[in-house]
Amino acid sequence: MANSKYEYVKSFEVEDKLMPSTWIVVRIDGRHFHQFSDEHEFEKPNDKQALELMNSCAEALLEEFKDVVFAYGVSDEYSFLFKKTSEFYQRRASKIVSILVSFFSSLYVMKWKTFFPLKELKTIPCFDARAICYPSTKIVRDYFSWRQVDCHINNQYNTCFWMLIKSGKTKREAQDILKGTQTPEKNEILFQLGINYNELPAMFRKGSCVFRDKVEEIVKYNQDGDPVKRLRTKVGTVHRDIIGDTFWREHPEILS
Ligand code: ATP
Ligand code: ATP
Ligand code: MG
Numbered sequence: 001m002a003n004s005k006y007e008y009v010k011s012f013e014v015e016d017k018l019m020p021s022t023w024i025v026v027r028i029d030g031r032h033f034h035q036f037s038d039e040h041e042f043e044k045p046n047d048k049q050a051l052e053l054m055n056s057c058a059e060a061l062l063e064e065f066k067d068v069v070f071a072y073g074v075s076d077e078y079s080f081l082f083k084k085t086s087e088f089y090q091r092r093a094s095k096i097v098s099i100l101v102s103f104f105s106s107l108y109v110m111k112w113k114t115f116f117p118l119k120e121l122k123t124i125p126c127f128d129a130r131a132i133c134y135p136s137t138k139i140v141r142d143y144f145s146w147r148q149v150d151c152h153i154n155n156q157y158n159t160c161f162w163m164l165i166k167s168g169k170t171k172r173e174a175q176d177i178l179k180g181t182q183t184p185e186k187n188e189i190l191f192q193l194g195i196n197y198n199e200l201p202a203m204f205r206k207g208s209c210v211f212r213d214k215v216e217e218i219v220k221y222n223q224d225g226d227p228v229k230r231l232r233t234k235v236g237t238v239h240r241d242i243i244g245d246t247f248w249r250e251h252p253e254i255l256s
């Protein structure tokens, strides 16, 4: 295309390439979802459908962007991990961040009806996003441990809080009861309200992990009626501990 005298404005754009050979994490987080969850009457403390909508969007995102090798989600947030060698958009931060967050937001709107067939989407769901580079697998593991610990702490507090509310306490009273309490005291409060924390759904306690895994699939049946199986790579979601080594040892390809 011919140069115009206006071309020089392009030189004001600054380079924002992310450091090479590092893991890129893009974390998105719902904007004002405290309010959004009220407006859409999410079940408290954990609306299962809302979490499954988030998970479904994350799965679709992994289907679309092959360089994203793992994702971890809790509440209104999701973290997406790009492989170290990714050259997605030449690693330009603004491109990567804006494409992921707009793709996710559009999915959230498109999939809303599937997860909430009886609820109208009343306000516009919107997400913020950032990209962070991590230089080693140890730090990537620590990053995801940090998010999962956060999930646990918040979920334990929120479960206690909402159980106290459901037992007739005001928000103020519930806050006062929980002020300064540690895990054992919170467990005791839950126990007295008839709840065994460890029996709550794993999705609430552990959050959600999305990644590609090899699964056996029946492709056809032979003449004897026996199934013919093949290993296929599929994106799926599990609710596991990712702080310990077990999960990562079982899925070495993720951080390879
Ligand atoms: P910000 O715009 O700063 O992110 P926010 O209101 O989204 O503000 P967060 O700290 O991100 O604040 O917290 C998200 C809030 O959204 C939670 O505290 C919770 O109230 C609500 N929320 C998100 N997902 C769910 C869910 N699945 N079930 C119930 N509530 C949810
Ligand atoms: P990239 O992902 O790099 O932006 P692109 O395919 O979006 O690739 P652009 O340079 O942004 O390329 O050009 C957008 C293209 O989309 C146009 O070339 C045109 O073909 C099409 N397009 C966009 N808006 C319209 C429109 N209103 N009517 C017809 N075609 C359109
Ligand atoms: Mg935020």
Ligand code: MG
Binding pocket: 029, 030, 031, 032, 033, 034, 076
């Ligand atoms: Mg938020």
Ligand code: MG
Binding pocket: 029, 030, 075, 076, 077
């Ligand atoms: Mg949040």
Ligand code: MG
Binding pocket: none
């Ligand atoms: Mg374009």
